[in-house]
Amino acid sequence: MAGDADLLAQAVLVSCQIKARVVEQDERESGLRAILNLGHTFGHAIEAVMGYGNWLHGEAVAAGMVMAIDLSIRQGWIDERVRERSIALLQRAALPTAPPAEMTSQQFLETMAIDKKAVDGAIKLVLLRKLGEACITGDYDHELLLQTLSA
Numbered sequence: 001m002a003g004d005a006d007l008l009a010q011a012v013l014v015s016c017q018i019k020a021r022v023v024e025q026d027e028r029e030s031g032l033r034a035i036l037n038l039g040h041t042f043g044h045a046i047e048a049v050m051g052y053g054n055w056l057h058g059e060a061v062a063a064g065m066v067m068a069i070d071l072s073i074r075q076g077w078i079d080e081r082v083r084e085r086s087i088a089l090l091q092r093a094a095l096p097t098a099p100p101a102e103m104t105s106q107q108f109l110e111t112m113a114i115d116k117k118a119v120d121g122a123i124k125l126v127l128l129r130k131l132g133e134a135c136i137t138g139d140y141d142h143e144l145l146l147q148t149l150s151a
Helices: 002-025 032-037 040-050 057-074 080-092 105-112 142-150
Strands: 125-130 133-137
Touching (some): 040 057, 057 080
């Protein structure tokens, strides 16, 4: 379908323009730019455990975004409507909204502990304090992270 292909190409172009503006405003990754990494720590774990290429980077990050949003909701920082809206948008783009069922919480934890944002094995995550306001933090309830990984 040519219409769908045109729409997808236009969405990618707009996405790149937005990313460029964010990077331009926050060249040293001091805050705003964190929003570009929402879901990446979870997504990188999916890629590593499932085998690179079995899950495309964008697919893994999409599932990871939903996981980061889930943890942000559990923390009480954002409300359920953000997850619902995000899932609907990702589904329209034919992207996964959940991690592979066969991945265990332990696999996530072990892999995320060696992510480039981890410090001395402490997992740092990009979470949403509110819609449009992401932060890199290790200040979250570990039990809530386990709940997200088990959900």
